[in-house]
Amino acid sequence: MSRPLAMSALGALMIAALIAGVMLFSASPAANAQTVTVHKTPWCGCCAAWVDHLHDEGFYVIVKEEEDLTPIRSRLGVRDELMSCHTAEVDGYVVEGHVPAREIRRLLEEKPDVNGVSVPGMPQGSPGMETPNAPDRYDVIIFSGEDARTYASYRGTQLVSEQARP
Numbered sequence: 577m578s579r580p581l582a583m584s585a586l587g588a589l590m591i592a593a594l595i596a597g598v599m600l601f602s603a604s605p606a607a608n609a610q611t612v613t614v615h616k617t618p619w620c621g622c623c624a625a626w627v628d629h630l631h632d633e634g635f636y637v638i639v640k641e642e643e644d645l646t647p648i649r650s651r652l653g654v655r656d657e658l659m660s661c662h663t664a665e666v667d668g669y670v671v672e673g674h675v676p677a678r679e680i681r682r683l684l685e686e687k688p689d690v691n692g693v694s695v696p697g698m699p700q701g702s703p704g705m706e707t708p709n710a711p712d713r714y715d716v717i718i719f720s721g722e723d724a725r726t727y728a729s730y731r732g733t734q735l736v737s738e739q740a741r742p
Contacts, residue, residue: 609636610684612671615648616641616662623662626674626704633677635666658694658719669693674702678735679716679728690720693727701732 612630616623618641630637642648648663652670660673667684670692683693694717695702701711711732718727729736 611636612664612666613638614664622704629703653691658696674704676703
């Protein structure tokens with residue numbers, strides 16, 4: 577084999593090895609995504625819209641349609657005053673209702689010793705509840721047992737204020 581041909585074959589082999597290494601050691605965005613399991617009723621459109629919000633924000637979502645969410649909420653420690661229309665689980669935390677993806681990421685980053693976060697009710701303009709009307713102002717509540725406090729405040733999808741780390 578002539579020297580230039582051997583060098584080009586070696587170069588091609590090295591490039592192929594480099595590409596294979598990059599593909600092997602760099603995970604796809606879906607592989608890096610945090611998995612959120614969403615429990616929702618089959619007929620809820622705003623729950624599906626919230627799932628779309630999570631997908632758009634880079635989360636991997638598993639949807640479990642349930643006729644009755646009461647046993648799930650009971651198992652996860654979601655009190656009546658914190659309830660909304662769907663309940664999610666992520667990395668050992670509960671996410672109740674139309675919580676913005678930003679606050680889920682914050683929860684996963686800070687890892688406070690709590691049960692989870694909630695947006696009680698169904699505030700107009702929150703993720704999954706977008707309408708052409710003026711958005712509501714609402715709080716994202718962080719909770720554990722009987723303790724519940726404001727974690728962040730929003731108007732629609734816009735952050736208004738963020739409270740200090742719990």
